[in-house]
Amino acid sequence: MSTSIVFYDIPSTLPNCCWSPNLWKSRYALNFKGIPYTTVWLEYPEIEEKCKEIGASPTRNKPDGRPHYTLPMIHDLATGAVISDSAKIAAYLDATYPDKPMLMPAGTAGLHRAFEDAAHALISPIYPYGLPAAHKNLNPVSAEYFRRTREVAWGKTLEDLTPKGDEDAVEWKKLKDGFGKLDEWIRVNGPESPYFMGDTPCYADLWTAAYVMWIRLVLPGKWEEVKSWHEGRWAKLLKGLEEYETVL
Structure with missing residues (x-):
């Protein structure tokens, strides 16, 4: 099964590297849906540049008004979509892959x-x-x-x-x-x-x-x-x- 989605995560010194609750929300979601993906690890100072490079929207603004880019983020190679924010990622996965187990069943x-x-x-x-x-x-x-x-x-x-x-x-x-x-x-x-x-x-x-x-x-x-x-x-x-x- 070919890789469909690139999932961007933040590494750590822990086994398997995964550590952030916000990132775990999306990793759990991808695995639950059973959608093939691969992980690209970005250190914090690399996030903004990569987000801009692939066309991700900022998730909020910094106190000074500048756009703030955060992970999790996915790049769906099948559709070209780039989605940031764990809740938006979950909604996107359900809408785009309704044949897979639903994260949020209809009406919820x-x-x-x-x-x-x-x-x-x-x-x-x-x-x-x-x-x-x-x-x-x-x-x-x-x-x-x-x-x-x-x-x-x-x-x-x-x-x-x-x-x-x-x-x-x-x-x-x-x-x-x-x-x-x-x-x-x-x-x-x-x-x-x-x-x-x-x-x-x-x-x-x-x-x-x-x-x-x-x-x-x-x-x-x-x-x-x-x-x-x-x-x-x-x-x-x-x-x-x-x-x-x-x-x-």
Whole structure:
């Protein structure tokens, strides 16, 4: 089967290189759809040039108004389309390859958009933990860029960003409670339900798994606790989606 899609990802020093939750969302999606693809690895300073080269649109503007280019990004060689942003990539894959398993079953695109907004707010305490830990696993050229841009965005050093002492206890509980709410949503289908839509995974599950994977990869000490949360829900989620972890 020939390669149809080029998937752009950011390398790290971790096994298989993959580390970013936003990139995992799209890698999971490609593997779930079963669409042939190959990965091209770009360090952070290379992203803007490559995006402009192949005609990708910026995903947002920088504080000074200049366009900001980010990954994930795919280049579909079959159609010529270049798509950035994990949610837009998922929508594109479903629209262009409807004969493959659907990430967002018919009529659920709006619900998925609402899910992303709500779920992201619930688990946002993950960032002060994940960002400093992720930085330690980047190659030097990306590590410098990552530190500089994140410290500007957060207004503090990566070292100061990580919660400590009483703040750690409060913020970690917020994160656990956030995942607890996601667990509640899944259990609406029944106490043994593995996924948001019952027995079949959808994009909401892949989205959630991407953040769980981030914890497992860059916060291995914390993962020992997280995998026992909510009756082992999150370890079971990764296990259930293990076949979609392939790095091509």
